[in-house]
Amino acid sequence: MTNYHRTGSRWIRWLAALSVVVFLIIAAFGGMLASNYKHLGTLLEVIxxxxxxxxxxxxxxxxxxxxxxxxxxxxxxxxxxxxxxxxYARLQEQIRGSFGGLGILVGIKDEYLTVVRSYPDTPAQRAGIKQGDVITRIDGRDARGMDLDTAVSMMRGAVGTEVKLTIARKGVPQPWDVKLVREEISVPTVEGRMISGKGIGYISLTQFTEKTPEELEATISRLKKEGMRAVLLDLRNNPGGELRSAVKVASYFIPRGPVVYIQYRSGREETYASEGKNLNLPLVVLINRASASAAEILAGAVKDTRAGILVGEKTFGKGIVQTVFDLDNGAGLKLTTARYLTPSRHDIHKKGITPDVVVEQEPQAEVDLQLERAIEILESEMARAA
Incomplete structure (x- = not known):
């Protein structure tokens, strides 16, 4: 009898708490639940x-x-x-550009989590993880079909903690497990160098974080001092990132005017514009199937304003915008809230952006055909301008 009384008391407390939850749900959804009361009853029954x-x-x-x-x-x-x-904490670290992690950039290819890049002197690089490797499991959990944010959040965490990845590689018969210890990772999102003897500054943007515009400004300043007379901007395998960062970056490459239009469900529209401090140098932008989201915003703006020439493969086709909402318990909700249109009002969602010059490239090819073609085009543009 005593045990029953304690169990019953707990159940009464649970029902009281549940009643509050149900009341809040009804208040939030109003008429929608009034017409679906049977479903609400089923929910309570399942609970x-x-x-x-x-x-x-x-x-x-x-x-x-x-x-x-x-x-x-x-x-x-x-x-x-x-x-x-x-x-949510790990997502915020990603946006800031510094986090506890493994040192790899990943994307989704054919439902599989695929390594896009392994950064030097990081746990992943030291463990021999390479571009093109497929991560089939994270800490024993099947990674096939896993959304990218969940996968990234599982691989990131407190510095000094351990994570186990199961890796599959083309040409290797069986997947294998790798145990990695997370380290403080602060990966530059911008890399720049001069292409020897050609006056072409090569700039690679791996993603868009809050730090990217500042890194880009420093890189451009350095390359100018080294004699840059044309720009080769590499957005291949760039999965996107922070919208405002992409808009600020676009200001270096396109003239004053719209970079992107953001359309909301309500019909409201926002315009994000370039400040018009573009370099006014011959420009070629490299894109491929893994160029997505904010990278497509930049590529679309370059194409529509004819500020440069796109070379490579059709992009991924992610033309929607997510807003991150803070929740009271420290959690967050990343919710699709808008679509975006390029300056010429093209909706590229699930369509992608077709390059001006199509050049197919095998992931493991020894020769970078896309890069070579881009250099040829820039040399021609520079000769024409001379």
Missing amino acids: HLVRTRYLEPVSATTLVDGAIRGLVKSLNDPYSVYLDPGE
Whole structure:
């Protein structure tokens, strides 16, 4: 009898808390739930069954988190994600450009998490992880079909902690496990060098973080001093990043005017514009199938304003914008809230941007055909301007 009383008391407290949750749900969704009351009853029934019949005890926090994830997942939008406090903290680190991690840039290719780049002197590079490697599992969890933010958040974490990756490589019969210890990673997003004897400054942007415009300004200043007379901008394998960063970067390459239009569900539209401090140098931009999101904003602006020539392959085709919302429990919600249009008002979502000069490139090819063609075009442009 005593045990029953304690269990009953806990259940009464749980029902009281649940009633508050249900009230808040009804208040938030109003008429929508009024017309779907049977579904709400089913929800309560499932919660009751899980709490009373499931083999193992489940906390209220776990159930509520699961309900939130399920709600967001029901949108069938891979870019809208509920981030628990740990995941949200890692996303904020990514935006800032400094984090505890492994030193690899990853993307999604054919549903698989694929290594785009392994940075020098990082745990991943020292473990022999290379471009093109496929990460099939993270800490034992199947990575196939996993959204990119979840994968990145699982690989990042506190400095000194360990993560296990299962790696598959073309030509190697069996996947293998690699245990890595996270380190403080501050990866530059901009790399620049002069192409020997040609007056061409090669600038690679690997992603867009809050630090990218500052890094780009320093790189451009250095290359100018080294005699840069033309720019080869490499956006290949750039998965995107922070919108305002991409707009600031665009100001170095396109004339004054719109960079991108952002359209919201309400019909409201925002225009992000270039400040018009562009370099006015011959410009070629390299793009490929893994150039996405903010990288496509920049590439689309260059193409529409005819500020440069795009060379390579059609881009990924991500023409939607996510807003990150702070939640009261330290978690975050990354939600698709708008679409973007290029300066000529092209919607590139699920379409991509077609380059002016198409050059296919095998990932493991010894010769960079896209780079060679870009140099040829710039040399021709420079000769014409001379």
